[in-house]
Amino acid sequence: MVAANEPEFQQAYNELVHALQDSTLFTENPHYKKVIPVVSIPERIIQFRVAWENDQGEIEVNNGFRVQFNSNLGPYKGGLRFHPTVNLSILKFLGFEQIFKNALTGLSMGGGKGGSDFNPKGRSDNEIRRFCVAFMRQLARYIGSDTDVPAGDIGVGGREIGFLFGAYKQMQNNFTGILTGKGLTWGGSLIRPEATGYGLVYYVEKMIEKASHGKETFKGKRVAISGSGNVAQYAALKVIELGGIVVSLSDSKGAIISKNGITPHQISAIGDAKIKHKSLEQIIELSASAFSGSNSVQYLAGVRPWEHVGQVDVALPSATQNEVSGPEAKALIEAGVKFVAEGSNMGSTKDAIDIFEASRNTGVWYAPGKAANCGGVAVSGLEMAQNSQRVQWTSEEVDSKLKNIMYTCFENCYETAIKYSVEKNTESLPSLLKGANIAGFIKVADAMFDQGDVF
Incomplete structure (x- = not known):
């Protein structure tokens, strides 16, 4: 289930499983055990070659990835990372975390992650633009506003999102909310960088x-x-x-x-x-x-x-x-x-x-x-909602919604930790680690049962 050469994913998987096992969840609801072997395997992994031209007119080749991990709560949602350390283990760990993080926002988003081992440091704007066009040429066929909506991550900021969005729009002849973290004049949300x-x-x-x-x-x-x-x-x-x-x-x-x-x-x-x-x-x-x-x-x-x-x-x-x-x-x-x-x-x-x-x-x-840290993807979800309605909310509206999401997320983690605690020491602070993992897991697991992915 978890490859020995995937240490980051192994760590994320172990954290979730240990948090669930060290609670009363499986004692009270043994059917939830069935979910773990299913939810821990991505629905789809896309790996592709990105061949592009540098400023010297030479060809360079990088690896591109998109891990579409779970779509039971909505379209796959998660960032793209451009960094030389990017590999499948890191992207699987990030995508796996993203499933439960997105569930904790209360918004309709599944979990995914992607990126490339391309290093943007020291590259010219033209090189980054050419790389982004080549990357999107491979990714475009697998994403969509109701399928998979990537965002930025390490190495992918406003500049890269702009180049990626422009490439997608030209290839698909379609102006849609396909990425989040967009510029404010063309579909972005206020408060997203913050x-x-x-x-x-x-x-x-x-x-x-x-x-x-x-x-x-x-x-x-x-x-x-x-x-x-x-x-x-x-x-x-x-x-x-x-x-x-x-x-x-x-x-x-x-x-x-x-x-x-x-x-x-x-x-x-x-x-x-x-x-x-x-x-x-x-x-x-x-x-x-x-x-x-x-x-x-x-x-x-x-x-x-x-x-x-x-x-x-x-x-x-x-x-x-x-x-x-x-x-x-x-x-x-x-x-x-x-x-x-x-x-x-x-x-x-x-x-x-x-x-x-x-x-x-x-x-x-x-x-x-x-x-x-689920506030970032929460506002990405709010950006998706604004794109669907073709509207833009004020900074105050977005900030108020963000604050409410984070406060609600905390209360959910806190109450869940107490509900499923096996600890007898009531003086100890409840474990937000367990509360977050259990609350996110239950929401995803219930949807997987409802949709027949687990039975």
Whole structure:
């Protein structure tokens, strides 16, 4: 069922199965066991060659993929990732997570994921355009607004979505909501770039409120964030808006630590430079005035922020998978962390998750990515709804719907965790890890029974 050479998918599969088994779900509803071997195999995997022309007139070849994992709740929905590390294991893990993440939004979306081992860094706009046209030439026949609606992911931002959409429209002679993350003037949704980061903070906002019985908020909380892309930037801005202090950001080359708190001006400088693929180290040098005086930061090469942030209340891993190790989880707990929520997919290793989960009785609360970062795909779903109606909602309308989705998702995870808990210690915080996995699984499983995919 799970190949030995698919470690990322194996990890995602094990997390779900262990969460289900370590609950009363199968005791109370043994028929749900039948679903696991079916839901864990994709409905379809498409793999294709992408041959394209670089600026020297030479042919280059990359691998392209689309994993259409599950369509019981709606069209396949999930991002496209352009990164040299892309392989089937990573895309299967992301697609598998996407099934249950999309279920937790309450919207009509199935789960899928795709991409290519193409690396956009260092490529010209013309090379990226030619690659996107070649990629869509192969993918176009397998997607559609009622079949499969891809979005962006790592390496696929607004520029790439534009090129992909233009290629699809020319090939199919069809202007339809085939991709999400589109430009605002041609079918995109307001709040989409901000959605994952904002949604992450809205989810943690409810965690803080619930754990403190309504007595605490983000105000005054020290928040460690990893990553420096869209998710990290907008999570940081929302934390600052709510009165929190952002003490770190990072990229693949290192981390920045700020004792006094990273400022919105610094985040803006990082956002502008990241579009040009600049590293944090280069950004600090290029924007020296923004990172000096009382706003100075410490740059640490070759490390993640977790063991270097000092006293911290909240940790938001927002870079990539497995970015918090067991030792780093221990370091965060020793630094005083009480809330850990993943802006990235499967951001913590199994060792780290086990440490966080074992510390719930001391007030440490962990939320998995499939729940905490579902705001991005939620607004993708809202973009699909706007496209279907040929309308555009205001920022306030979209933000209000996003906040409601995240608050509802938290309550669903919380109540489900309590309902199916096998723990006798009622003083311990309920496991949002189990709650998220069980709630998403039940919704998908019920649809699979109803539609005859499991019987």
